[in-house]
Amino acid sequence: MTGTxxxxxxxxAGHNGLVCAAYLAKAGRKVLVLERRHQVGGATTSEEIHPGxxxxxxxxxxxxxxxxxxxxxxxxxxxxxxxxxxxxxxxxPDGRCLVxxxxxxxxxxxxxxxxPRDAEVYKRFGxxxxxxxxxxxxxxxxxxxxPLSRDPRELxxxxxxxxxxxxxGDEWLFANAKIMTMSAVDFLSEWFESEELIAPMAVSGIIxxxxxxxxxxxxxxxxxxxxxxxxxxxxxxxxxKGGTGAIANAMARSARDLGxxxxxxxxxxxxxxxxxxxxxxxxxxxxxxxxxxxxxxLDPHRTFLKxxxxxxxxxxxxxxxxxxxxxxxxxxxxxxxxxxxxxxxxPEYGPHLQGGITIAPSIDYLERAYDDAKYGxxxxxxxxxxxxxSLTDPTVAPPGKHTMSIFVQYAPYHLKEGAAxxxxxxxxxGDAVIDTLSEYMPDxxxxxxxxxxxxxxxxxxxxxLTEGNIFHGELSLEQLAFLRPMAGWSxxxxxxKNLWMCASGTHPGGGIMGVPGALCARTLLGKRxx
Amino acid sequence: MPIxxxxxxxxxxxCSSYRWKDxxxxxxxxxxxxxxxxxxxxxxxxxxxxxxxxxxKYEVTGPDAAxxxxxxxxxxxxxxxxxxxxxxxxxxxxxxxIDDGTVARLASDHFRVTAADPTLHWLxxxxxxxxVTVEDSSTRLAALALQxxxxxxxxxxxxxxxxxxxxxxxxxxxxxxxxxxxxxxRTGYTGDLGYEVWxxxxxxxALWDALIEAGRPHGIEPAGLDALDVTRIEAxxxxxxxxxxxxxxxxxxxxxxxxxxxxxxxxxxxxRGRFIGRDAIAxxxxxxxxxxxVGLEVSWExxxxxxxxxxxxxxxxxxxxxxxxxxxxxxxxQVGQATSHTWSPLLKKYLAIASVHRGYExxxxxxxxxxxxxxxxxxxxxxxxxxxxxxxxxxxKP
Numbered sequence: 056m057t058g059t060x061x062x063x064x065x066x067x068a069g070h071n072g073l074v075c076a077a078y079l080a081k082a083g084r085k086v087l088v089l090e091r092r093h094q095v096g097g098a099t100t101s102e103e104i105h106p107g108x109x110x111x112x113x114x115x116x117x118x119x120x121x122x123x124x125x126x127x128x129x130x131x132x133x134x135x136x137x138x139x140x141x142x143x144x145x146x147x148p149d150g151r152c153l154v155x156x157x158x159x160x161x162x163x164x165x166x167x168x169x170x171p172r173d174a175e176v177y178k179r180f181g182x183x184x185x186x187x188x189x190x191x192x193x194x195x196x197x198x199x200x201x202p203l204s205r206d207p208r209e210l211x212x213x214x215x216x217x218x219x220x221x222x223x224g225d226e227w228l229f230a231n232a233k234i235m236t237m238s239a240v241d242f243l244s245e246w247f248e249s250e251e252l253i254a255p256m257a258v259s260g261i262i263x264x265x266x267x268x269x270x271x272x273x274x275x276x277x278x279x280x281x282x283x284x285x286x287x288x289x290x291x292x293x294x295x296k297g298g299t300g301a302i303a304n305a306m307a308r309s310a311r312d313l314g315x316x317x318x319x320x321x322x323x324x325x326x327x328x329x330x331x332x333x334x335x336x337x338x339x340x341x342x343x344x345x346x347x348x349x350x351x352x353l354d355p356h357r358t359f360l361k362x363x364x365x366x367x368x369x370x371x372x373x374x375x376x377x378x379x380x381x382x383x384x385x386x387x388x389x390x391x392x393x394x395x396x397x398x399x400x401x402p403e404y405g406p407h408l409q410g411g412i413t414i415a416p417s418i419d420y421l422e423r424a425y426d427d428a429k430y431g432x433x434x435x436x437x438x439x440x441x442x443x444x445s446l447t448d449p450t451v452a453p454p455g456k457h458t459m460s461i462f463v464q465y466a467p468y469h470l471k472e473g474a475a476x477x478x479x480x481x482x483x484x485g486d487a488v489i490d491t492l493s494e495y496m497p498d499x500x501x502x503x504x505x506x507x508x509x510x511x512x513x514x515x516x517x518x519x520l521t522e523g524n525i526f527h528g529e530l531s532l533e534q535l536a537f538l539r540p541m542a543g544w545s546x547x548x549x550x551x552k553n554l555w556m557c558a559s560g561t562h563p564g565g566g567i568m569g570v571p572g573a574l575c576a577r578t579l580l581g582k583r584x585x
Numbered sequence: 586m587p588i589x590x591x592x593x594x595x596x597x598x599x600c601s602s603y604r605w606k607d608x609x610x611x612x613x614x615x616x617x618x619x620x621x622x623x624x625x626x627x628x629x630x631x632x633x634x635x636x637x638x639x640x641x642k643y644e645v646t647g648p649d650a651a652x653x654x655x656x657x658x659x660x661x662x663x664x665x666x667x668x669x670x671x672x673x674x675x676x677x678x679x680x681x682x683i684d685d686g687t688v689a690r691l692a693s694d695h696f697r698v699t700a701a702d703p704t705l706h707w708l709x710x711x712x713x714x715x716x717v718t719v720e721d722s723s724t725r726l727a728a729l730a731l732q733x734x735x736x737x738x739x740x741x742x743x744x745x746x747x748x749x750x751x752x753x754x755x756x757x758x759x760x761x762x763x764x765x766x767x768x769x770x771r772t773g774y775t776g777d778l779g780y781e782v783w784x785x786x787x788x789x790x791a792l793w794d795a796l797i798e799a800g801r802p803h804g805i806e807p808a809g810l811d812a813l814d815v816t817r818i819e820a821x822x823x824x825x826x827x828x829x830x831x832x833x834x835x836x837x838x839x840x841x842x843x844x845x846x847x848x849x850x851x852x853x854x855x856x857r858g859r860f861i862g863r864d865a866i867a868x869x870x871x872x873x874x875x876x877x878x879v880g881l882e883v884s885w886e887x888x889x890x891x892x893x894x895x896x897x898x899x900x901x902x903x904x905x906x907x908x909x910x911x912x913x914x915x916x917x918x919q920v921g922q923a924t925s926h927t928w929s930p931l932l933k934k935y936l937a938i939a940s941v942h943r944g945y946e947x948x949x950x951x952x953x954x955x956x957x958x959x960x961x962x963x964x965x966x967x968x969x970x971x972x973x974x975x976x977x978x979x980x981x982k983p
Contacts, residue, residue: 122885122933131932131975138626139930158619185898222896296630406623446804449631449735454742454802 061087061346062585064336065557066323066362067519069097072352073306073317074572075557077128080313082580087344088315089336091322091519094300095307097352098518098525099567101300101451105505108391108458109451111298112509113518113525115387115442115460116140116411118292119568120302121196127573128309135305137293138447142410144401145255146495152400153251154407170249180246186223187230188278193219195563198574199536199545234274235532240418242274255415258438262464263525263565265384267425268418272532292411296448302567326362332552333363348553348585350575354527355379355540355560357519363551372550375541379560380534383511383523384428386466388488390459391452391505395443396496409446414439414495424465431471433484436491438464456504463488468511468522477512484510526565527558536562547575548584555579587612590638591727591789595797599807606810609639609701614809621811621904622930628775628816629931631804632733634796635813637781638789641686641700642726643708647717650694656860657711658688659844660852665690670755670770674849675707680865681832681841682849683707684825689757689770697722697768697783701825702834711861727789731796732779732816734979735803740769740780743799754981763795774813776820778979814905818927818936821880821972823847827907828878828924828938843869846876846940848972877946880972881912881923883935883954887965895959901928901935912939913953913964920945923954923967929974936974937967945969 063079065072068090076086094100098113117137125135142156154165159178167174193216194200200216201209220228234242239260243253260266260273267273295302307317322339326349335345351358359368359376368376401407415421415438424434440462445452452458466484470476485508493499511523520527528534537545540560547555557575559565579585587607590596596614604615613636616624627633645654655663660673667690674685686700698704708719731739741749747760747769757770765788773779784792797805817824825831829842844853844866855867885899892899905927912921921941929936937954945952948971953964 125933126885136629136931138630139622141623157622160619189898406618409623447626447630449802449804454738456802 061085061344063087063348063350063579064089064344064346065350065352066336067091067097067352067558068095068303068307068317068319069352069558070099070303070306070567070569071558071572071575072097072350073303073310074124074128074569075350075352075576076315076317077306077310077313078573078576079579079585080310080315081127082576084585086315087346088310088317089321089323089338089344090317090319093320095317095319096300096303098514098520099299099303100518101298104389104507105391107453108456108505109298110389110458110507111295111300111444111460112389112507113387113514114299114567115294115444115462116292117295117299117302117567119195119566121568121570121573123196124569124573128306130302130305130309133305133308133312134297135302136296138296140292140294140410140442141447142407143255143413144398144407144410145251145413145415146398146400147251147416148494150400152398153255154401156407156410166249166252169251170247173247173249173252176246177252183230184278186227187234189223191278194536195568195570198547198578199539199562201537201545234278236271237274238271239268239273239277241269242277250418251416254418254421255413257418258413258415258421258440261421261438262440262462263385264529264531265380265382265428265465265467266531268421275532276530294442294444294447296450298444298451299567323362325364326367326551326554328363328367331367333554348555348579350555350557350579352558352572353519354381354521354524354558355556356381356521358549358554358556358560359551363554367551369550379540380529380531381468381522381524382529383468383514383520383525384466385462385464385523385525386433386484386511386514387509388461388463388485389507389509390461390503392457392459392502393504394455394502395446395457396459396499396502399495399497408443410442412441412495414441414492428465428467431467431469433466433470433480433487434464435487437466437488439488439492441492461488461492466511468515468524474512474522477510481508481510481513484508527560528565530564535564539564547571547578548582555584590636591786592636592638592729592793594790595793596636596807600809604809604811608810609641611639613639614807616809616811617807621809621815624806624808624812625815625930627804627806627808628733628777628812630734631806632731632736632739632800633775633806633808633812634793634800635730635732635808635810636728637730638727640723640728641703642722642728643698643700643704644720644722645696645698645708645712645717646694646720647715648694649715649717650696653708653712653715653717654688654696654698657708659849659860659862659866660688661854661857661860662688662690662696667691667693668757670757670772672755672772673852674844674847676844676862676866677832678861678865679832679841680843680862680869682829682844682847683832685823685849687770687772689768691757691768702831707833725786726783727786727792728781728783729792729796730773730775730779730781731800731805732773732775732777734778735800735805736779739796739800739803739805742803743795744769750983753983762792765792765795767792774820774822775816776822776973776975776980777816777977778982811904814925815927815929818905818925818938819929819931819973819975821938821974823878823938824925828940842876842940843874845869845874846878848878873943875943876921876940877943878938878940879946880970880974881937881939881952881954881967882970882974883926883937883956884966884968885933885935888935888956891956891958891963891965897958910937910955912941912967913955914945915951915953917953920952932974934974938972939967941969
């Protein structure tokens with residue numbers, strides 16, 4: 056039992072927990088952050104898995120970390136640096152490839168080899184998507200709209216939002232209605248004819264979801280990829296120097312300078328419940344720490360079913376929590392390499408390697424990968440997003456050696472044999488990934504010094520991501536905005552008094568964005584709850 | 586017409602964008618690729634290699650070398666130890682700045698001066714009666730700037746005959762790169778960890794090749810002036826002919842600047858005896874300066890709202906800009922001008938270097954900067970922030 060009384064305790068030092076704590080401290084509140092692991096960051100983590108090689112084990116790129124959060128918390132001063140990804144290369148099995156990079160003319164020429172018509176349309180598509188993305192911007196930078204509210208302030212906000220939308224014109228609204236409901240493939244097919252262009256573009260719509268590129272609702276996620284261009288980042292995707300863990304470290308340093316106390320290796324066993332209200336937390340060692348509010352940086356399942364405990368929940372609420380879909384669908388393979396492997400389609404060293412290599416050669420390929428997952432198996436030929444971060448940030452590997460990050464989908468948490476069978480299938484999964492990638496990089500296997508395979512089961516075990524879901528709950532339309540994490544509770548407050556939520560399971564969702572944390576803090580302060 | 590620099594054979598083979606400009610009469614690369622972004626991030630993330638041969642360079646030697654430079658420079662460079670470099674400016678008799686550059690003490694009686702403009706005449710004029718020899722080594726010497734966090738690792742791999750780890754910020758040492766004898770100074774124009782490497786013109790290509798070779802495992806990238814311009818604004822470094830003008834070149838007296846106005850007050854020691862411009866600077870100090878150089882951070886929120894009012898997403902030029910923009914106070918009176926401005930991809934801020942009237946230089950002062958959207962001139966709030974905007978620890982770290 057400790058004597059200090061905190062205004063707020065944040066459970067979990069993931070990036071949203073840190074952002075939330077920093078904003079609260081900035082407003083003068085006394086905040087304690089408790090982290091189970093030995094380091095901060097949660098899934099925003101860099102770890103030296105093999106001597107001399109630092110990996111962004113989980114999240115590996117940054118796209119949506121909001122510029123206003125970067126400025127508010129002065130992150131560049133604390134070591135936050137982002138490098139834009141140069142290009143996206145999509146190799147095809149027959150030795151051809153598609154290269155899309157920052158040079159529009161080079162990109163146009165590359166697409167023209169697939170379809171001269173698509174090459175002309177591509178740029179226009181980007182502009183149109185950026186315009187559509189302006190719908191999302193006010194939505195993701197503010198609390199979710201509450202369509203049922205009678206609060207005059209809320210009605211005013213809804214009115215402003217409505218005006219903002221109407222101001223964009225009818226065509227724009229129709230296009231948005233379409234993108235909200237269509238599948239990524241259908242939506243892209245309205246624009247493009249080349250399947251080899253559509254497939255790698257469509258994958259943006261499925262990352263982290265248990266959906267296929269032909270599943271309705273996947274078109275919407277494409278929009279996120281065009282956001283960067285309109286919010287002052289000027290480039291959608293980037294690599295953080297030192298791995299994503301460096302972002303968490305910068306946030307932690309900023310938070311500490313603002314007065315936040317951060318304790319690592321301090322696992323929270325459960326909430327301290329008094330008269331049905333959260334009064335603090337009980338640590339793994341039995342210590343009790345009290346605070347006015349407890350803010351959970353964990354996913355909704357963990358928050359309610361583990362932190363609070365089902366015995367404190369109304370049965371219908373518990374049911375609602377359980378219905379919130381976690382079902383992780385992806386894994387990660389991280390490789391330490393003794394030399395740069397060659398891409399069969401573009402064997403020369405060049406800037407094209409300083410970006411993403413997308414293994415998504417056709418629509419059917421991706422749909423078949425999904426088929427495996429539907430029936431409880433990992434994809435034999437998965438979709439992969441491959442990066443070689445050491446090319447851009449040489450500090451993460453010894454000179455001349457390289458790190459490779461492979462995001463793999465699908466790897467369903469619920470295997471046919473049960474999730475607990477993942478340890479038995481882990482290496483086979485790793486082999487399938489390396490074998491498939493070797494078709495495009497024939498000398499890959501010669502260079503592997505070390506291989507780390509993270510299945511959704513591992514993500515749950517190590518990082519506490521329920522069912523290995525990288526977004527704290529699927530980013531599908533029925534789990535977004537005022538429905539995230541459940542209807543009526545999208546404003547970071549929970550049905551448990553004095554318990555709040557600040558992480559990716561709340562609006563606007565997952566990815567290294569920081570907004571849930573910032574908006575949770577803003578809401579808490581606005582309601583004078585702390 | 587500009588002529589090729591000593592590194593031209595290498596840079597022109599790599600400059601796939603054909604984007605060149607004239608820098609002191611030499612062909613200089615703006616950016617090797619169509620966008621300078623990768624080169625900018627190399628400066629900040631790994632290392633960029635930039636040809637800085639067009640800089641003017643002078644060897645001042647002889648028993649009175651220290652005395653001459655102490656008289657000419659506002660900074661007392663006679664106090665420099667051998668193996669140290671000083672950044673300084675120099676003035677005309679009226680205390681108006683002619684140029685700025687570095688002075689390196691290579692031996693007790695040998696200094697190397699770098700300058701943006703030709704300076705031989707001024708060294709000779711100031712040196713009359715001193716026992717010195719001044720050599721214009723501008724064409725004899727070639728130079729490369731190697732800037733960025735991995736620059737030290739690269740030099741460590743490439744260099745023999747010098748202890749890079751012992752070379753402090755603003756230190757200079759003799760060394761050998763491959764077979765090429767060089768001088769290496771821990772100086773630069775990016776505000777980051779970085780070095781400048783000086784060699785004889787004939788050795789230029791061998792030096793380039795050796796650094797590229799050693800740098801490959803450390804992410805070295807050839808970089809051009811567009812990337813440099815963004816980094817130097819982030820670092821708050823001013824540029825002659827852009828942020829201020831040489832007292833020797835302007836038509837209007839009002840265009841001249843003083844060291845105090847340019848933020849060079851820290852260089853000036855009025856107590857150390859006479860140097861060129863001393864009395865005028867002392868008088869200005871008494872009287873107060875008319876202008877003050879400041880940094881500005883433009884409000885992104887307001888800029889966004891401004892574009893939103895036109896139903897447009899915000900957009901800024903991709904490169905640093907030198908078109909001066911008027912700066913206003915609350916009442917709409919023009920109180921200065923922003924002379925360099927850029928979007929900082931690293932800081933996610935729109936930054937400017939500006940000169941403002943006395944009274945508007947305090948940190949946090951809210952001013953207005955002109956911004957044109959859809960052919961309409963509007964104003965956006967810009968807050969005074971003292972440069973550097975970006976100052977990583979590694980720049981100074983041992």
